[in-house]
Amino acid sequence: MNSCPFCLKIQTLAQQLAPDCVWEFPHSHLFLGKWQFYHGYCVLVTKTHARELFDLATEERAALFEELTLAAKAIHLAVTPLKMNYELLGNQVPHLHWHLFPRFESDPEKLQPAWLRLARAEQDPHALAQAMAGPETPEKTRARIRNQLQQLGANSS
Amino acid sequence: MNSCPFCLKIQTLAQQLAPDCVWEFPHSHLFLGKWQFYHGYCVLVTKTHARELFDLATEERAALFEELTLAAKAIHLAVTPLKMNYELLGNQVPHLHWHLFPRFESDPEKLQPAWLRLARAEQDPHALAQAMAGPETPEKTRARIRNQLQQLGANSS
Numbered sequence A, B: 001m002n003s004c005p006f007c008l009k010i011q012t013l014a015q016q017l018a019p020d021c022v023w024e025f026p027h028s029h030l031f032l033g034k035w036q037f038y039h040g041y042c043v044l045v046t047k048t049h050a051r052e053l054f055d056l057a058t059e060e061r062a063a064l065f066e067e068l069t070l071a072a073k074a075i076h077l078a079v080t081p082l083k084m085n086y087e088l089l090g091n092q093v094p095h096l097h098w099h100l101f102p103r104f105e106s107d108p109e110k111l112q113p114a115w116l117r118l119a120r121a122e123q124d125p126h127a128l129a130q131a132m133a134g135p136e137t138p139e140k141t142r143a144r145i146r147n148q149l150q151q152l153g154a155n156s157s
Helices: A005-015 A058-079 A115-121 A125-132 A138-151 B005-015 B058-079 B115-121 B125-132 B138-151
Strands: A021-024 A028-032 A042-046 A083-088 A097-103 B021-024 B028-032 B042-046 B083-088 B097-103
Touching: A005 A042, A021 A138, A028 A058, A028 A138, A042 A058, A058 A083, A058 A097, A058 A138, A058 B058, A115 A125, A115 B115, B005 B042, B021 B138, B028 B058, B028 B138, B042 B058, B058 B083, B058 B097, B058 B138, B115 B125
Parallel strands: none
Antiparallel strands: A021 A028, A028 A042, A042 A097, A083 A097, A083 B083, B021 B028, B028 B042, B042 B097, B083 B097
């Protein structure tokens, strides 16, 4: 597992809290992601290195799903989007992780998956800058989501 | 709820089984989807009309997540992809439904989300035909997935 970038990130966390970590749940870490055009966009990474949902034990999967739900609810309360998008892909890094994209009324592409904008961002510096720019500093967004998790009584570990 | 296309589809199912239905779980229906370039692509639709995961009761959400996992495992066993992609968006139809895309080694865009190909398919008839064409008839693919669900001992309702 040593070559898995998410396993390496989690090992680093054991030594010092990564600045992008919003919350450590018992079975996962919630990180603020770089695509802050989707204000509040986070990635929830499982502590266990597993490729597919059905590779986890039932009990761990159930706990993880509640962490996912709580994370989504906290983000939703923090940034009040129109809708949340939840995506578990792993095509590039096959270690279970959920992309949590808040989607907003103001987005002219709100009916489409976020990936169309992000594909353009990878081709064009202007689109990249736009996709990464949020309406406030990442510190403020992390604090906003963390505050909601605290109010929801989320477990930390 | 009467204007929700997924609620209408489920009402129709109560009268006669829709031909694209692969399985009826206690809390959801699994349908074979139209993008069979991703051979085995299915959509899992909740019976309850809800917008977000956190709008469901905890017990129903837990049961639903096990149905999702079982559906993904059955598809994986049926078509042996490289990886499954699990996506809950709802930007166009805000009634909880998961897109289950099997991803294959033979796909030149296997590192990217399926949506990039599907966006092209919506613009171009040739790309559309390619995105919809599977390696076998939909009947055979449904039977293949259903057979795996039976072997896995999936509940039906």
